[in-house]
Amino acid sequence: MFDASPLNRRNARNEMLVRLLLGAMTGLLVLPVLLILGTLVYKGGPIISFEFLFTSPTNGMTAGGIFPALLGTIFLVLVALLASVPLGVAAAIYLSEYAPDNWFTRAINLAIINLAGVPSIVHALFGVGAFVIFFRFGTSILAASLTLAIMTLPVVIVATRESLQAVPQAFREACWNMGATRWQTIRRVVLPNAVSGILTGVILEVSRTAGETAPIMFTGAAFFLPFLPQSVFDQTMALSLHLFVVSTQVPGMPEELPFGVALVLICMVLAMNSLSIALRMYLRGRKRW
């Protein structure tokens, strides 16, 4: 009496088809990642060496290493973080813990979402207008980093706000009812429990910042510099722009060099992403509620 009816069999067949189809689609997603990584490792892998990472380019950039670009990217990211993390975290704390739900707060939220949607080239032009010209930073690390910071601010704000809101309301109530002020509550209870999410957001920001090209090419990144930057008011080379340059702008470039640069860049980003995942898992494992 429990034998499959024809309807059951048809349903089962459809079920299997759908499952196969969806599985195949998902598999397709992985394909580009594997192809990109595979090509880069295969073509660019051989050129990676200690010299490649830690010496300057020579012979009109067709030989030598990428050290100034590597260092420049690290500088740009660090300065951008110094600007965007305090600003973004502060804004997120205000929005999540203090702001009343009114039209003004909603307008700010809308602005943040829109800021995230602005194309990076528009950010670049804004950076030129605001930081390079108006604030007279010139084309410099400072101007480029601030441009990057503004571009990635929404990521920090959204990630921080989400991790703040993931802290159970009961904790806040407990604190308030013991006479804690909002700030005491935030500092002693909310922030310590939200820190894993905030860090994840920050690291994702790093990986995005490291790869951006448009916002920095007009504001502080140089084609080629024979020296390393001495202060935040100097220009710098950067990996992303360097990749663009060696791929398209210099004739007679050995084929493996651009692949090597891309490989280094993508490894940096992947390392950051893995770090964020590991950190999140570690910090999540420690909390229990």
Next chain:
Amino acid sequence: MDAAGGTELAIRTRKLNLWYGTFQALFDVDLEIRHGMITSLIGPSGCGKSTLLRSVNRINERLGYVRITGSVDVLGHDIYAPEVELVQVRQQVGMVFQRPNPLPISVRDNVLFGYDLHAGGRRKSRAEREEVLEDALRQVVLWDKVKDRLDHKATALSLEEQQKLCIARLLPVKPGVLLMDEPCSALDPRGTEAVEELIWELRGRYTILIVTHNMAQARRASEECIFMLLGKVIEHTDTAEMFVTPRHQETADYIEGRYG
């Protein structure tokens, strides 16, 4: 703070009306609760007992759309007066919630959380803090159970222990009044019994106001009883009296389980 005018009242409300937006939840509530008494608030769901409880430490107004008329005096002082500092109110009037809500920090830090907040930057000596810690945990009969686990996370304790801890952490700031919103409803029968016993132990030292749905609990664990219906106080008498000879028909019906 001493009771003004020599009255022995811990809580007194006069013509207390409360609206959530346009919905009126409390109607002309007049209450007098004496020092050191355990009073339970009973009544069917939605009768305003939690609302009343929550207006005694001004936690309602956080919602933003709450409007209040009339007065609530705690220990002789109007807590809705304009010059009142909310932090002081919260310190004097502790609140225990339905679900135990210990903070995700150690047992020790939970108990000393409020104490450290109100110590105001002055670092208390280690010995002093340990003394406060032990005293608070002893008052809630938890010391012997957790004295070896003071540095464990409070969220790892059993629910019963968590609820006792939530009571314990109110004590170091020396509150006069403890409000409890169905403090046992998340606990199993044994936990309920233990927490009830604890509440009974605390009578005389603190004025305790308990909201409960559990008739037997009101009967066992309180000295006075307030029956509310549709935002009004119907009856407020000695617990034993209310359960044996209720004065109002509504009270009798509710107690006998005809509605609720």
